[in-house]
Amino acid sequence: MSAETIEQRIQRAQSLRLKRMLWGFANHGCTGLAVAGLYLGGFLPLAPVLVFFASSVLISTLMVLILQFGINLRFRDPSMTMAQITLPVIPSLYVMYFVALPQGRILFLLLATGGLLFGALALNRRQMFTIAWLFWLGYLVLVLILTWQAPDRVYWPLEAVTLFAYASVLSILAYLGSFISQLRSELSMRNRELKHANLELVELATRDPLTSLPNRRTVMEQFEKEVARSDRQTEGTKALGISVLDIDHFKKINDTFGHQAGDEILRKVSRTIEATIRRGDYVGRIGGEEFLLIFPDTAPDHAIPAAERIRRAVSALRFDELPESYRVTVSQGVAIHQPGETVENNFKRADEALYQAKNSGRNQVVMG
Numbered sequence: 001m002s003a004e005t006i007e008q009r010i011q012r013a014q015s016l017r018l019k020r021m022l023w024g025f026a027n028h029g030c031t032g033l034a035v036a037g038l039y040l041g042g043f044l045p046l047a048p049v050l051v052f053f054a055s056s057v058l059i060s061t062l063m064v065l066i067l068q069f070g071i072n073l074r075f076r077d078p079s080m081t082m083a084q085i086t087l088p089v090i091p092s093l094y095v096m097y098f099v100a101l102p103q104g105r106i107l108f109l110l111l112a113t114g115g116l117l118f119g120a121l122a123l124n125r126r127q128m129f130t131i132a133w134l135f136w137l138g139y140l141v142l143v144l145i146l147t148w149q150a151p152d153r154v155y156w157p158l159e160a161v162t163l164f165a166y167a168s169v170l171s172i173l174a175y176l177g178s179f180i181s182q183l184r185s186e187l188s189m190r191n192r193e194l195k196h197a198n199l200e201l202v203e204l205a206t207r208d209p210l211t212s213l214p215n216r217r218t219v220m221e222q223f224e225k226e227v228a229r230s231d232r233q234t235e236g237t238k239a240l241g242i243s244v245l246d247i248d249h250f251k252k253i254n255d256t257f258g259h260q261a262g263d264e265i266l267r268k269v270s271r272t273i274e275a276t277i278r279r280g281d282y283v284g285r286i287g288g289e290e291f292l293l294i295f296p297d298t299a300p301d302h303a304i305p306a307a308e309r310i311r312r313a314v315s316a317l318r319f320d321e322l323p324e325s326y327r328v329t330v331s332q333g334v335a336i337h338q339p340g341e342t343v344e345n346n347f348k349r350a351d352e353a354l355y356q357a358k359n360s361g362r363n364q365v366v367m368g
């Protein structure tokens with residue numbers, strides 16, 4: 001599975017935000033229907049209804065444009081949750097001022113409260129309660145203004161009970177919403193930890209911990225894949241070459257300079273092989289001081305020079321752990337894959353060539 005690029009991840013997050021925004025608009029659309037209903041019932045004059053719809057469309061368009069142009073990505077909360085919940089309430093509060101019946105206003109309270117639930121997707125407890133209290137204060141201010149300017153439309157005993165009930169409902173919703181929000185963020189944190197742990201497990205299962213090279217199982221799997229690929233390519237002059245590489249007299253190095261020095265040499269030789277092979281070539285550690293190199297799509301007479309390059313690079317290395325004049329050398333057995341040959345046989349030929357290289361004095365490459 002190919003990893004998602006940052007660009008794709010941003011795109012996915014933006015389309016999710018747009019989807020949520022549309023849900024928010026749908027919620028606001030219900031308020032629009034209620035406003036239309038009140039107008040048709042004769043409880044609202046036309047002018048504020050038009051202002052309500054015009055300002056709602058303006059706010060929605062503005063939000064969509066901010067999202068479409070990616071301006072939201074500069075904000076601390078790119079989902080603009082606070083703005084999305086609070087802004088649509090402004091036209092509602094405005095139109096509520098003109099509703100003739102006090103009961104008509106209660107309808108708006110219900111619909112605005114629905115919007116608060118979107119906070120469960122992103123807001124923390126403090127933010128949820130801030131919005132809840134803003135809603136409540138907004139309604140209180142509206143009733144106070146009405147008391148001052150149109151007292152015939154306010155019946156305070158009913159408003160007092162409404163304000164109390166509204167405060168209770170908002171508090172419960174803010175509490176439950178922030179609880180859900182917290183659960184969501186804990187869940188996404190656990191998911192991130194799980195992903196990280198999975199990556200570590202894959203690393204442990206496929207890499208050799210000392211050299212960080214692919215381990216025996218991984219490099220052998222790669223070898224099998226390359227053999228299958230090479231067998232599929234019946235035409236052409238390129239072939240699959242492998243080299244089994246072994247550090248010479250490694251036991252002596254360990255015994256003379258210590259195991260830690262041996263480990264350091266294994267690491268440095270690994271880095272050198274990695275740096276010397278071509279892009280597309282592959283190396284893994286298959287045993288103590290033994291490595292398998294895979295040269296896919298290589299002209300048969302290029303496999304030996306490729307192995308030789310590595311031999312020379314290792315023999316030129318200097319190690320802090322060893323005396324200045326001490327040279328670490330490697331022997332290699334190279335084999336070119338024959339069409340239809342099994343993986344085992346191909347490997348055996350390379351291994352036998354390595355044996356010959358050791359017997360012929362080491363520090364050399366032998367073709368099997």
Ligand SMILES: Nc1nc2c(ncn2[C@@H]2O[C@H](COP(=O)(O)OP(=O)(O)OP(=O)(O)O)[C@@H](O)[C@H]2O)c(=O)[nH]1
Pocket residue numbers: 210246247248249250251252254258259260261262263266287288289358362
């Ligand atoms: N430091 C270190 N030594 C290792 C590790 N794995 C295997 N060895 C040692 O590598 C040595 C391999 O020794 P031999 O198989 O006799 O091979 P050699 O001494 O290199 O001799 P030739 O291959 O014939 O040149 C052993 O002493 C192992 O203990 C490792 O991870 N770290």
